[in-house]
Amino acid sequence: GAGVSQSPSNKVTEKGKDVELRCDPISGHTALYWYRQSLGQGLEFLIYFQGNSAPDKSGLPSDRFSAERTGGSVSTLTIQRTQQEDSAVYLCASSPGITGGARFFGPGTRLTVL
Amino acid sequence: DQQVKQNSPSLSVQEGRISILNCDYTNSMFDYFLWYKKYPAEGPTFLISISSIKDKNEDGRFTVFLNKSAKHLSLHIVPSQPGDSAVYFCAASAEYGNKLVFGAGTILRVKS
Numbered sequence: 001g002a003g004v005s006q007s008p009s010n011k012v013t014e015k016g017k018d019v020e021l022r023c024d025p026i027s028g029h030t031a032l033y034w035y036r037q038s039l040g041q042g043l044e045f046l047i048y049f050q051g052n053s054a055p056d057k058s059g060l061p062s063d064r065f066s067a068e069r070t071g072g073s074v075s076t077l078t079i080q081r082t083q084q085e086d087s088a089v090y091l092c093a094s095s096p097g098i099t100g101g102a103r104f105f106g107p108g109t110r111l112t113v114l
Numbered sequence: 115d116q117q118v119k120q121n122s123p124s125l126s127v128q129e130g131r132i133s134i135l136n137c138d139y140t141n142s143m144f145d146y147f148l149w150y151k152k153y154p155a156e157g158p159t160f161l162i163s164i165s166s167i168k169d170k171n172e173d174g175r176f177t178v179f180l181n182k183s184a185k186h187l188s189l190h191i192v193p194s195q196p197g198d199s200a201v202y203f204c205a206a207s208a209e210y211g212n213k214l215v216f217g218a219g220t221i222l223r224v225k226s
Contacts, residue, residue: 031212035216041218042203042217043205043214055212056213059213093157099211100146101207101212102160103160104160105159107157
């Protein structure tokens with residue numbers, strides 16, 4: 001399919017381990033967004049990219065979180081020394097333009113930190 | 115501090131009738147608003163958006179109304195269909211759609 005894909009779909013890890021979450025946006029989309037949804041909550045903004053640049057990283061919860069995007073395509077969200085409060089569904093979205101919001105979401109990665 | 119609030123956790127509507135989902139916001143800098151629906155175990159699906167220069171936007175069965183003075187927006191679905199049963203999120207942005215702030219969602223159930 002031509003939609004946004006994310007991997008893995010599920011990840012269970014132990015507290016203190018590092019995890020990498022991957023997002024493959026729709027080809028040609030300039031903007032890429034990361035959000036997360038904790039149980040029973042709305043979506044929380046983490047970071048967005050315009051091309052390979054992240055104009056605003058203020059949504060990242062702590063310095064344990066980092067993200068990069070390469071080649072204007074694939075993005076990786078890395079969480080170091082995971083904590084139980086990091087457990088959530090991590091959602092990636094892409095959009096063709098740099099305005100107008102997140103238009104196409106992937107299915108998400110469910111992260112569980114034991 | 116919840117900047118975007120969806121005060122109704124759930125709504126039940128008969129098939130064929132109108133569904134009205136409401137959303138309130140507190141940040142007067144918000145200039146762009148979106149509605150999404152979400153099925154379990156899937157990512158949100160974009161439905162419709164509106165910028166602050168408009169007070170209404172329509173797309174098929176979906177209409178969004180914006181009342182800036184009241185800091186209130188609503189999504190109307192007419193006619194409602196059983197397939198519309200999902201969680202609906204409103205979202206707002208002060209940066210042309212980037213850095214969306216989401217409400218907690220409203221569960222819509224359309225009964226046939």
